Amino acid sequence: MSAKGIHPIISEYNLLWEALKHYEERLEKLSSMSTDEDQQLKYDEKLQDIEGILNSIKIAAKNDYDLALE
Known part of the structure; x- marks a missing residue:
């Protein structure tokens, strides 16, 4: 990611990680219920x-x- 021009700070990495993990869990639930x-x-x-x-x-x-x- 940083090689393409963005260079997040540690807190931003953690925030991105948590948000994507939450979205991943939601998609898994939606997929299993569909x-x-x-x-x-x-x-x-x-x-x-x-x-x-x-x-x-x-x-x-x-x-x-x-x-x-x-």
């Missing part, structure tokens, strides 16, 4: 995107501040 296969697929695609973003944030936080996000 009876519409198309809608469930949309939720699952968003979950995959969030997983990639979380991994990027985790790596950037580690590289920038030696911060371990879990």
Whole structure:
């Protein structure tokens, strides 16, 4: 993330992490409750995107501040 021009501070990394984890939990719940296969697929695609973003944030936080996000 920081290589592309943004350089969050530690509190911003933590805030991004918490917000995305919360959204991830919500999407998991919506996906499991959905009876519409198309809608469930949309939720699952968003979950995959969030997983990639979380991994990027985790790596950037580690590289920038030696911060371990879990």
